[in-house]
Amino acid sequence: MRLVLAVPGDLSAPTGGYAYARELLAHLPAQGVAATHLALPGGFPDPSPDDLARTAALLADVPRDSALLIDGLAYGALPPEVIRAAGRPVSALVHHPLGYETGLAPERAEALVVGERAALALADRIVATSRYTARLLGAEFGVAPERIAVAEPGTAPAARVMPRPGPPVRLLTVGAVTPRKGTDILVRALAELTDLDWSLTVAGSLDRAPDCSAALRAGLAAQSLTDRITLAGAVTPETLDRLYAAADLAVSASLFEGYGMALAEALARGLPLVATTGGAAAETVPAGAGLAVPPGDAPALAAALRTLISDPTLRAAAAAASWAAGQHLPDWPDTAAAVAAALRTP
Known part of the structure; x- marks a missing residue:
């Protein structure tokens, strides 16, 4: 054919x-x-x-x-x-x-x-x-x-990322900075958690929606988060692998996903997740692999992040469920x- x-x-x-x-x-x-x-x-x-x-x-x-x-x-x-x-x-x-x-x-x-x-x-x-x-x-x-x-x-098979108790807790979100990905909502949620020891890397193009990226940078500066949130931009597959290996918790604040490839990549590595239920994401992330929140709800996202950042035992349990699910992708x-x-x- x-x-x-x-x-x-x-x-x-x-x-x-x-x-x-x-x-x-x-x-x-x-x-x-x-x-x-x-x-x-x-x-x-x-x-x-x-x-x-x-x-x-x-x-x-x-x-x-x-x-x-x-x-x-x-x-x-x-x-x-x-x-x-x-x-x-x-x-x-x-x-x-x-x-x-x-x-x-x-x-x-x-x-x-x-x-x-x-x-x-x-x-x-x-x-x-x-x-x-x-x-x-x-x-x-x-x-x-x-x-x-x-x-x-x-989703290509990947090495398991073993749970680390922390602190700090290293967060990773993967996806271009666009309105649909909800990175601004994630930043608003994290602004409520400055009492906790965490860092975030945003791995994704900053050129797809330049106005959105500019507003995100301004928001980071206004909330004094530039030293805790890194905008890595588009990264090579090799760099992305390293970012996954260094992460403790994967996060997605997306308002809508047709599938959610970054979510599946996190599961393949056994990373616990905090993710919205926008579109297909609710089905891509299985129960037990982390915490799910409604899309667009910054307070709910902050509460879920606080729970998993603060509780290494719960993170480890979610990581085990994530790894088990990832083996069937x-x-x-x-x-x-x-x-x-x-x-x-x-």
Whole structure:
């Protein structure tokens, strides 16, 4: 089987969606799928007319003997006429709906939902990256369940991080600084815990939402937290491994997750977690592996953090549950096998 995976922008970008695409390209050949990457314009999900014209031309040139799978960052923003102009069955890879991104103006969010609903109606097959997203596409976007396959992101096995009693307690949050990731909410929560001995590293791009990053820096300065919270920016995989190994507690204040790859990476290492229940995160993090709080609730997040920072015995118990759960996560060959099976399904 031949497959063209169409992804907008820079395939090397350090985000979960791009990592998913890179891993598919690496692991699909072992599943009997000769996969190649097609680079689409980087303007998605807000393509210009020129972006759409270039995309239409690129899709029309895909060899007829190849299946075509388009990453949802582009697919959800494609007008129906561009999809039809491909002149072939087109499948979509959906991490989470575009209109569910935090910080969008209401009218823009609604336009994205309407547009993605129309685009998904034309998809031959839809690969969702979590069971939660699959249900959401059925309930809110009218996609018939039999047209959806689930292929959760893989999580590579990792060395266990053994619990340390502390203090200090080293916190780690992984993800680009954007409104959806809720890093500002995490900072507000930690501002209530200055009586405890902790530090936080934020590992994630500071360039995706520059205004959000600037506001975060200003908030750190205003609350005198710059000496306790490090904004590491985008980091290499090797550096991220070192940050995980040095952490005592993983934290996610995200308002919505289509899956939560950083959460799974923490589980694979046996790190206890404090995480919100936004989107699929409630299902990615199992009971016992830490504490869950509602998204957007800084006081609840502060209370959960205080509990685990203050109690090394509870952290150790959560770490054991996290490690046990992490041993059952799919790896990337499993993800590639699920995608290959979905694309072969009539």
